[in-house]
Amino acid sequence: MEKFQESMYKLIVETSTKLPKDVRRAIAKAKMRENAGTRAAMSLATIVQNIQMADENVSPICQDTGLPTFKIKVPVGVNQMEMKEAIRRAIAQATKDGKLRPNSVDSLTGENSGDNLGIGLPVIKFEQWEKDYIDVRLILKGGGCENKNIQYSLPCELEGLGRAGRDLDGIRKCILHAVYQAQGQGCSAGFIGVGIGGDRSSGYDLAKEQLFRSVDDVNPNEDLRKLEEYIMEAANKLGIGTMGFGGETTLLGCKIGVMHRIPASFFVSVAYNCWAFRRLGVITRTGDIQEWLYQEGDDVDFQQEKTEVVGEGREVVLEAPITEEQIRSLKVGDVVRINGMIYTGRDAIHKYLMDHDAPVDLNGQIIYHCGPVMLKDENGKWHVKAAGPTTSIREEPYQGEIMKKFGIRAVIGKGGMGAKTLAALKEHGGVYLNAIGGAAQYYADCIQSVEGVDFLEFGIPEAMWHLRVKDFTAVVTMDSHGNSLHEDVEKSSLEKLAQFKERVF
Ligand code: SF4
Numbered sequence: 001m002e003k004f005q006e007s008m009y010k011l012i013v014e015t016s017t018k019l020p021k022d023v024r025r026a027i028a029k030a031k032m033r034e035n036a037g038t039r040a041a042m043s044l045a046t047i048v049q050n051i052q053m054a055d056e057n058v059s060p061i062c063q064d065t066g067l068p069t070f071k072i073k074v075p076v077g078v079n080q081m082e083m084k085e086a087i088r089r090a091i092a093q094a095t096k097d098g099k100l101r102p103n104s105v106d107s108l109t110g111e112n113s114g115d116n117l118g119i120g121l122p123v124i125k126f127e128q129w130e131k132d133y134i135d136v137r138l139i140l141k142g143g144g145c146e147n148k149n150i151q152y153s154l155p156c157e158l159e160g161l162g163r164a165g166r167d168l169d170g171i172r173k174c175i176l177h178a179v180y181q182a183q184g185q186g187c188s189a190g191f192i193g194v195g196i197g198g199d200r201s202s203g204y205d206l207a208k209e210q211l212f213r214s215v216d217d218v219n220p221n222e223d224l225r226k227l228e229e230y231i232m233e234a235a236n237k238l239g240i241g242t243m244g245f246g247g248e249t250t251l252l253g254c255k256i257g258v259m260h261r262i263p264a265s266f267f268v269s270v271a272y273n274c275w276a277f278r279r280l281g282v283i284t285r286t287g288d289i290q291e292w293l294y295q296e297g298d299d300v301d302f303q304q305e306k307t308e309v310v311g312e313g314r315e316v317v318l319e320a321p322i323t324e325e326q327i328r329s330l331k332v333g334d335v336v337r338i339n340g341m342i343y344t345g346r347d348a349i350h351k352y353l354m355d356h357d358a359p360v361d362l363n364g365q366i367i368y369h370c371g372p373v374m375l376k377d378e379n380g381k382w383h384v385k386a387a388g389p390t391t392s393i394r395e396e397p398y399q400g401e402i403m404k405k406f407g408i409r410a411v412i413g414k415g416g417m418g419a420k421t422l423a424a425l426k427e428h429g430g431v432y433l434n435a436i437g438g439a440a441q442y443y444a445d446c447i448q449s450v451e452g453v454d455f456l457e458f459g460i461p462e463a464m465w466h467l468r469v470k471d472f473t474a475v476v477t478m479d480s481h482g483n484s485l486h487e488d489v490e491k492s493s494l495e496k497l498a499q500f501k502e503r504v505f
Pocket of ligand 1: 062063064065066141142143144145146185186187274275276388389390391437438439
């Protein structure tokens with residue numbers, strides 16, 4: 001079991017830090033399709049640079065190392081209880097070593113267990129088979145994309161597409177709608193797994209099961225093969241693009257599975273996974289790793305790729321404290337390079353600040369929606385191991401009020417915010433800056449020092465980290481003049497979605 005635990009540790013570290021070959025090829029293809037100098041090209045250049053840095057540093061590709069799910073096939077007679085314990089120990093060790101962010105939170109008290117263990121976590125699913133070896137597969141799926149999963153109960157009415165009936169064409173409409181509703185919030189371009197049939201829980205299980213298929217495989221069911229191909233082509237005409245900035249690639253992969261259902265129910269379940277599609281697997285007989293899975297085909301050497309991160313907008317350097325005048329001069333599309341201090345803040349802090357004072361003067365300052373991976377050295381000094389943006393829309397109920405209350409001028413996050421925040425930006429003089437979701441190594445590299453921390457009692461991801469940054473790059477996607485790139489892309493993609501209303505299958 002000791003050897004098996006070591007192998008599981010290697011699997012966890014490799015999954016968190018290195019994307020599989022099939023995923024790399026899909027990203028490289030997307031990068032080639034985008035025109036140089038566009039926002040999409042800039043985002044993909046950042047993503048590629050980030051993948052490279054994660055490889056080199058053996059550090060998490062994205063700071064949200066997600067919910068670990070293991071799928072294990074075992075021969076008859078294998079002790080599953082001992083395997084579970086070995087996996088739990090490996091998870092705790094990987095967390096201690098900064099390869100996983102402490103992500104396991106008590107759902108009632110909000111307390112972070114600190115080691116990624118908890119009731120039901122990690123998820124470990126066993127299946128017996130006739131073969132004489134053990135097949136372990138792991139997926140680390142982050143919250144940003146998990147929150148964009150969606151389930152349809154047919155028949156239903158869909159925005160832009162009309163009636164979706166209980167047939168292949170209705171299924172087609174649901175899948176297209178699933179891609180549309182995710183916009184850039186799940187860190188597009190993404191991969192989707194679709195489950196047709198089952199009940200609400202087995203349908204989602206089937207959808208997630210599809211994410212374990214190789215990006216390049218061919219569906220043996222002819223109808224589903226055609227549907228997968230169709231979805232890839234149609235979804236990439238929606239113009240949502242990387243990070244929802246617009247562009248040629250919205251979807252990197254689509255895998256569809258089917259199971260029986262009861263006559264009364266007809267579910268289509270869609271599991272959305274971001275570009276940071278971290279899933280790997282190993283084969284073992286004696287506990288040692290005998291084979292790594294998902295290794296077939298050519299690898300992409302991103303070192304060889306030209307990864308200059310340049311955008312299409314005007315470039316502006318910002319350093320806090322920022323004046324209202326400076327903010328009002330910014331327009332959607334401007335590329336901002338930030339120097340100086342920024343403060344992290346996500347769900348717990350936003351809720352707290354509604355009714356309490358801030359521990360630091362936030363007047364003219366920048367808030368970063370980020371839950372980093374941090375490690376403390378033996379001298380008590382904190383180091384940033386991964387620090388990309390988290391999904392901002394969760395702070396929509398609080399953001400505008402907090403900006404006005406404390407005089408905050410800029411918020412960095414990903415995926416954009418809603419009408420309430422947009423109105424507050426206009427009234428108060430603020431901007432929303434979209435950083436590249438998942439680019440946790442790229443942004444960690446921009447952080448020169450950790451100058452302090454507050455609210456550590458909320459857990460590492462939820463604490464307020466005081467970070468000094470240099471050349472931290474983001475795009476203005478919501479400005480103080482009432483403009484929102486997110487609103488524009490959503491509107492134009494809905495118009496494009498409507499062209500797929502007619503029956504195809
Ligand atoms: S890339 Fe985006 S959606 Fe994926 S885990 Fe990271 S922050 Fe979440």
